[in-house]
Structures are given as C-alpha cells and as structure tokens.
Amino acid sequence: MTKRLWQIFGPILVAAAMVATLLLVPWHWGALSAGTVDQAAVSMAPNVLAGERIKDQAFADGYLPLFGSSELARMDPFHPAVYAEKYHQPKPFLLGAAGTQSLTHFVTDQSSLPELRGKKAVVILSLQWFTPQGQRPDAFGFYYSPLQMMTWLRQANPHNVGDRYAAKRLLKMPSVRDSGTVAAATAAIAKGHRPNAWLRWQLRLHQQLLRNEDGLFSRFHLIDHRRRIEAGVRQLPTQATPESLTALAEKIGRAHTTNNRLGIDNHFFARRLGGGKLRALRGSQKHFDYLSSPEYGDFQLLLQQFAENHIDVQFVIPPINQRWARYTGLSLPMVRRAANKVQAQLRTQGFNRVLNLSNDGNRPFFMQDTIHLGWAGWVRVDTTMRQFVHAPNVHDYHLRSRYYSQAWQRQTRGW
C-alpha cells in the first residue's frame, strides 16, 4: 500500500519540493555579464522596468538612473545614452517608456532605492502626464510589477501621509484593486493600519517567489537597441563642444524633417500623421489642461522617495513643439503655467536643479516630433547632465505634505 502510494505520488512530491526550493529559497543569483546590463540599460523593456536584479546590479555598477517616458525612445545620435557612450560619461539606465508616469515610477523603483541612496538621478518630467485623469490605468497595468508592489507593501508606513496617499491612488488602478492579497494589504495601509500577520506572511512568500522568477528570467526578453546606440556613436565627432554639437544636431535634424512644415521627423510624420491624419488633429487639443491633475500628488510620491533616500536629482521639463501646439490649438500659456506650478512644487521643497525647457518649443530642431525631445534638445539635456554628474551632491530637502492634498492638485490660480 505505502509502496503503491509512493509510486503514484512520490514523483509529484519530489517535483513539488524541487520547484519550492527553486522559487522559495532566497538565492543569491550572482552577477550578470556587463553586456547584459548594457543591453538592459537601453532596452526599456517592461520586464526590466518591473524587475529587480538587473537594475540593482546596474546602479551598483554606477549607471545613472534616467526616469522618463516615451522621449527615451528617441534614440538619435544625441540621445543621452549615445552621448555617454561616446564621451565616457556615466551611462544612463533608461527607466520608462511610452505610458510610464509618476505612479508607475513610484512602484517600479522600490527595490532600487537602497542602491540609489545618496546617489544621483535624472527625471524627465513630461507635462503631458498632468492630465485631469492623471495616470492612465491601462498603462499602469502594462508596467505593473507585483514584485515591486510587494516590496513597497512590506515596508510602507501606515502612519505616513505619503504612503497612505499612495495606497489610495494605487487602489484606483484595476491591476492593484483586483489582486487579492495585494489589494487587501494596500487597503489596510490606506486606512492607516498595518496589514495583518497572515497577509504579511503571504506577501513575504510571494515576494520571494517573484524575486526568484525575476532573478531567473528577467534577463531574457530584453529588447536590443544597442545597434541604434552604436550607429549614433559613429556619427559623433571625437572632440566636441556644446556649440559644435548643436550645429551638428541642427544639420542632422534638418535632413530628417523635409516632408512637413512642423519640424517633425519624416518617419514619424509619414507613419503617424501622413495620409490625412494630420488634418483631423487641427484644433483637437484646445481643451487640454495640465493644471489640475492627480499627477501632482503622484509626483510628490517620487519627491518623497528622493528626499527620504538623499538622492540628488536633476529635473528636466521638456518643451512642446510650438508649431505643433499652434496647429492643434494647445494653449501655450496653459503649458507655461503648468510648468510654473510643478516648478513651485519642486523649489519650495528644495529641489532646485530644474532645467525648464518648456519655453523652448520653437528652437530649431529641438524636438524630434510633436512632444518629444530630439537632436538639439538632447544636446541641451546632455550638457546639463554632464555638469550635474560631476557636481557635488546636494540633497537639502524639506517635504511638505500639503502637496498630497486635493486642494493642491486642483489649484489652477496663481501661476
């Protein structure tokens, strides 16, 4: 009888024990090859953003975190990754892709914070994030990382205004709201309680499982953009000043913007705006408003992380193509006021490194297309980043919890 049972169920038990050992024991996965990290740094793949192992190693190796969104994919020869490669600057690790906003960054950088403590970071802050809706739930779901979420939940402080705010915001996202254990623990934080022991135990177990999965698998499925970086490197001169690079950027930019009058990259224009698509967009952005948005609160979460971890941060507010804005009816005074509002939030709390380019949307070849930095714009960012990484660290921050309030998020006067 016992023998028969063992014959039937023995293999299952052995297999289950092996899987449990593989996934539930806190393994140390060792170092990845430099090539893998290099590829991941410019990959922008969701599993890299959401993961832990690759980013940990990259930041330990001295990569500079570059938070942003879709502009990071504009990999022309002046892109920060190309510039750093060519001129031997600290290489940026691209954190973000189309659709990543403050709330996604807040969740996905949880595991990196200990490694980033006391270091530097760059944030490209798009005004397009600050819509009346704020973080798009579907985009949040696309980049949602249960592993990072659990890392946050395990150390979130229910007595901290910011963490309670984060919990409430996260519960508005379907990927969190519909996720059982995580939703229950988040709801507890939102109410100001610590999750109970049973929840904490489940989170710990599940976090370990996901951490091992990340350690085992996240280096696969990298998207390889290194060819584009290398192609860019070949176009840059060995000796260069910001002025000579700007001149080269304008020359290359001019050659790439010949099929339209908006200063938009030919390829982008042909694919996204060609064939009558442009006409449908005339006047379509008249009602856009970036002044009242929950994003101001979500952005404050990022600032809290930076302040608590003594991270020295350079912010960049990118421009919007002015010819494009005029065509679509986007209000430039509104854009200026939104930039003022977000700068007020930064400077009053001691975040003084802000490169505000929001007025530079009419500079030649500053933008690669409608709202994305390119060519000469990148040169400006590269120059600022170069000065920043060699400057002594500054992190004299004083946080104000009023920036989590709805009153602030909705305040449209005074800018």
Added chain:
Amino acid sequence: MINLQPYTNPLYFAYLFVAFLPIMIALSHGVRLHRYETVVGLGFIILMFTGTKWHEGVALLVYLVIEWLVVTGYRRYRRAHNHTWVFVVAVLAAIAPLVIVKLTPLFSKSPSLLGFLGISYLTFKAVQMVMELRDGTIKSFTTWQFLRFLIFFPIISSGPIDRFRRFTKDAESVPSRAAYGDMVAKGVHNIFLGFLYKFILGYFFGTVMLPQVGRIALHHHGAFLGLSWALVVYMYVYSMYLFFDFAGYSLFAVGTSYLLGIQTPVNFNKPFASPNIKEFWNRWHMSLSFWFRDFVFMRVTFFMMKHKLVKNRIHLSQIAYLINFLVMGFWHGVTWYYIVYGLFHAGAIILNDSWLRFKKKHRQQLPHNRWTQALAVVITFNVVCFSFLIFSGFLNQLWFGPFR
C-alpha cells in the same frame, strides 16, 4: 466573489485534490461517498458560474429542466408506444436549446441568454439517451441518475462525451483496491501529461507564437488570396496549439474522472500519426467522432437502407459521410469556415474511401512498405493541418478584414 473555471491553472488541481481526498480514501477502502461526491461536484459547478457568470448558471438550471422534461417524457411514452414521429419530436426538442444558442449570433450581437459553458456536451448526452430509449438499450433511469450523468463535473464544460450505461455502471460500483490503485496512477499520469500539453506546449504555440505569426501573416493580406509563408507557418502552429490545448484539457478531464473511479473515455490517441483521414477520426476528438458515428452516420445509413433511398452501397456511405460532417460543421458554429471545414473533411474521407477501394483492387501493382506508410502519414497530417487552418477562422480575418 471566487470563480473557478475548470483546469485553467495549476492551483485548481490543488483544490481538486483537497476536495477529493475523502473520496479517494473511501474508494480505496471499498466505499463510495455518494452524498459527499454530490456536494463536491455541485460545489465546483457553482464556482464555475459565480460572479459575472451567474446568468449562465441560471441558463444551466433552465436547460436541465427542459432536458429532464424531454428525456423523462419520452421514457414514459416509450414504455407503451414507439412511433417514429414522437421520437423525432423528442430529438428535436432535446437539441432545440443548443440550436437556438448556435443560431443566435446570426441574428443578434449579444449571445443567447440560454447559453452556458458546456451546453453542447450536455446536449450530446441528452440526445444519446433519447436515441437509446428508442433502441431499447436504456429502459429506465431515475431522475437522480439522469442528473448525475448529465452534470458529472469533470467533463461538464468540454467533454469527453461519455455514454449513460457505461457511466452509470462506474458511478454505482466500487473498484477493487488494486484496480482503483491503477486508476489513480493513470489519473495522476494523465493530469501531469496534461500539464505538459496544455500549460507548456499549448501555451507556447497558442499564446507565445500564434499572435506573432498571425500578425506577420496578416501583413500579407494584400497578396493573392493572402498567401504567404507566414500563413503556412500559422497553419502548423495553430494545429499544434489546437491539439495540445484540447488534448491537454481532455487529459485533465479523464484524469480527474479516474481519481473518482470513473473511467471516462479518452479523446485523443496520437491523431497526427494516422495513415489516413478515416483513421484520423478514430484518433482525434474520439468521443465526439464516435458519437457522430453512432448517432448520425449509422442512423442516416440505416434510414436510407431501410427506405431504399439509395441503392448503391458506395453512394450510400458517401452521402452519410457528407451529412455526418456537415452536421458536425454546423455544430461547431454557423459560420462559413466551420461549414467548409465539415465539407472538406467529408470530401477528404470520400476521396480516401475510393483510394482504399482502388488500392484493394490493385494490391499487386501498388508498393506497400514503410516509406509508403510514412508518406501516407505525412499527407494525412498536412491535409488535417490545412483543414484546421480553415477551422481556425483565420482565413476569414485574412480575406475579409478589418485591417488596421
């Protein structure tokens, strides 16, 4: 609200195993826990229809009442009488809910309120009971036996299709300890083979590869008939997906039944190793094709013979094949590609029959060795894969859009 769709993830099997433990211990001691089995079965069925699917649960209840009225009504009638028209009415009444559900998409954008997961398979069982009542092979049954057969939960959603007498014999007896040990061993083996099929191979072909290949193939929609190499790859990838997904599911259903001491018939037996189409249908979705053989093909053949509608035996079987596969096509759904799929297989099997006759006549001239056998397997495999390309509905998308 918790909702458990059968066999969708490995955790489901953990729940099954915990719920089955008392049943399995009792069975190995020669006892069947009828009441507990009922509670477990109903529990898993209820969990299929919780939350947003509650209306399907209501549809299931309504459906069971209808079928019970039809089948018990016919049983009562059959005790004393045996008119053909009553039999025909009973069969039509038994398939009426399924016909309504299948025809609804033609007239309405929202699916029929009568529909629920598994209605086809329950209908096969109910119709089979009416047929066997007519034949006299089933004489009596209790309401309890009827319901237990119809909603035996491991096979409720997608088969395999069991037969009433076979099932009831199993459900009302207790295997010897040695025999039950073999059943558990086979059940566990099936479930784990199912994991490999459905969660690894089916996932790889269906979720990882198919969307990518499909996207590439759709790029060529401007070409003549949309033909491209990607379409050829799509055909094979889809065929692999269809087999591993469905065979994996069937292995789960059979394995789960075996743990309960019920020897549900198998559904697949190396179908891609078939040397001809006829053999393929003896190995592919077997419980369905045997059902069609017994209750459509044979019935049609007997009917035509009895009424001397067709004299020629060859023509007789050809017409029976055509009707058989046409009905199967319609059963899959009322779209051009399911119906063409049925006609294609009817054509293939008719062609295959005449080839077999030709081969028999010219046995001396035709070579027969392992190379010709291998060639037969290769040809059959490709013909089948092509039929699955029709079945997939991908051609509909490729030819008639919409394209982004």
